[in-house]
Amino acid sequence: MSAADTGRRTSRTGYLLLLPGLLWLVVFFLVPTIQLAATSLYDPSGSLDSGYAMTWSFSNYWDALSTFRAPFLRSLLYAAVATVLALVLAYPLAYAIAFKAGRWKNLMLVLVIAPFFTSFLVRTLAWKSILSDNGFVATTLQVLHILGPGGRLLATSVAVVTGLTYNFLPFMVLPLYASLEKIDLRLIEASSDLYADALTSFRKVTLPLSMPGLVAGTLLTFIPAAGDYINAELLGTPRQYMIGNVIDNLFLVQLDYPAAAACSVVLMAAIVVMVLVYVRRAGTEELV
């Protein structure tokens, strides 16, 4: 058998291996996405009963953006704040697990993952009672006069952002841990041998080498947080509603499919653009 034959055969095997995944993507991602984009351009005066006509109504986008600008911006803001908070909490934690935990390392990793053993919904409901008006957090803060008398935690932006931070923290910790753990400690020694004190070694060696984990962690936190609606639903009020709540409401309560689809597409596009800009800048180390 000639080399060309074997070459052709291995490449055919490659395509065969790709096939199930490709089919899955076409059926469950590509087709729905096209359907979603199409829906967003339907005639807004249609309804489920009377049916929708494709009228290429780009004005749906304008309407969605102007009507729901507040929840839109709120989503991006909450997600950004939650991502920063998660990063601030996760970096020292991941650092400690990677470098200082010794034989407790595996236990600590299990503890980071442990919340996944219960459902997202249940954990968020638990926060509802933690932050409740008579809960110990609120009363303690009142005693300390950080919270005014009758001041609330629940049903505020603080509660929603806290919930988002908590729920997506493991997605920040794990990639950070993975990239920190890979760092060769001899590089830190080399840096201290070359006149860098501990802080400089961190800035010039540890942090840049953990950038892949930092980028992955922030994306894995920001993207789902921006689209989340459970936290705002359970811990907030309509004044804290995010774009996820709006889409949920439009699709399932108002049954305004074109507006819901337009909001979804705008959210998706916004996230894709932001991620592309972010990854490109992280790649050139401008972020450090």
Next chain:
Amino acid sequence: MPDLDRDPVPGHAGADLTLTSVTKRFGSFTAVDDLDLVVEQGRFFALLGPSGCGKTTTLRMVAGLEEPTRGTITIAGKDISRLKPYKRPVNTVFQSYALFPHLDIFENVAFGLRRRGVKDVAGQVGRMLELVELGGFGKRRPGQLSGGQQQRVALARALINRPQVLLLDEPLGALDLKLRRQMQIELKRIQTEVGITFVHVTHDQEEAMTMADTIAVMNHGVIEQLGSPGELYDSPATTFVSNFLGQSNLVKAEVVGRDAQDVLVDAHGSRLAAPAVRARRTSGTVWAGVRPEKVHLTGGAGGDGSAPGPGANHLTGGTVSDVSFIGVSTQYLVRMPWGQELTVFEQNSGARDSFRVGDRVDLRWTSEHTFLLDADQDAHAGDESYAALTEGAAT
């Protein structure tokens, strides 16, 4: 160098590196045991010893990456034992290179200069890269270089800081033989050019002998002997040094007297002489040693009758048990009447007779090449091929 001005004897002691009673314990294990050492400024100093003898630990204590359990380390009279690594006038070429993978070659080399806020970084880095013959490589990442090139970057990155002492931890360990020899010559050239004290750790005795002015032979956390390569080779102080640095034949002997500058011994019935200056013991039982290339073989037909001439040592009644041709020389193993096998290297100059397995031979050498060692020491200490053999037999 401002430190020189403070030196009590300017220009003499210079920036000597001294270790005084330095000990390092890991738990109950003593890796470095009460080490005393002076490395003079500008020397190419080799720390030679088998794996696990404490070379890296010693170097790391000088660099500040490991804290001595006891003892002091000074450079130019200044105690640095408790200084942080980044405050020491010392740089290290790591065994693993430890180049920063996220920085290009230029930034790797510039790292130390930038931390100290030195001006003219570009000029200095450029010149340093020229010195290690990596002129056009500044923009590459460490992963895009060969092992030998990475090694030179590691050297440049340390050397550019002009430390008072440069520490090199087996920097050539990962290179193949040819590149290794080439880099040895290059390192030696660079050291002569910059005049910085080099402390070079290696377990390759040939590398230590070709490069260093002074060698310290280390074993089990202590220094067995310190001196120039010639001194160590010609007058080893211990059986370990005699076997680790080259090879030696060690024959059990009894001291029987003195004759002018020589110590006379009796080895299995033969009278041998050794210069008193090379005798580590002058009474009782000793090891009489001679290097294999110092010994000549002669046909043993005459047997025991022929008395040795003056200044010559003579062991008779050997039988050739193995011959290996190595090109420039032939290596003979000769079994002696008392059962011991001695090694002889004969130059293949054409002037010498050649022998075959089973031939009867006598061994002759000039008595000044004989050294005497303490017979309490293990004759096989430091003999790597023997250690390998016995280990092989044990498993």
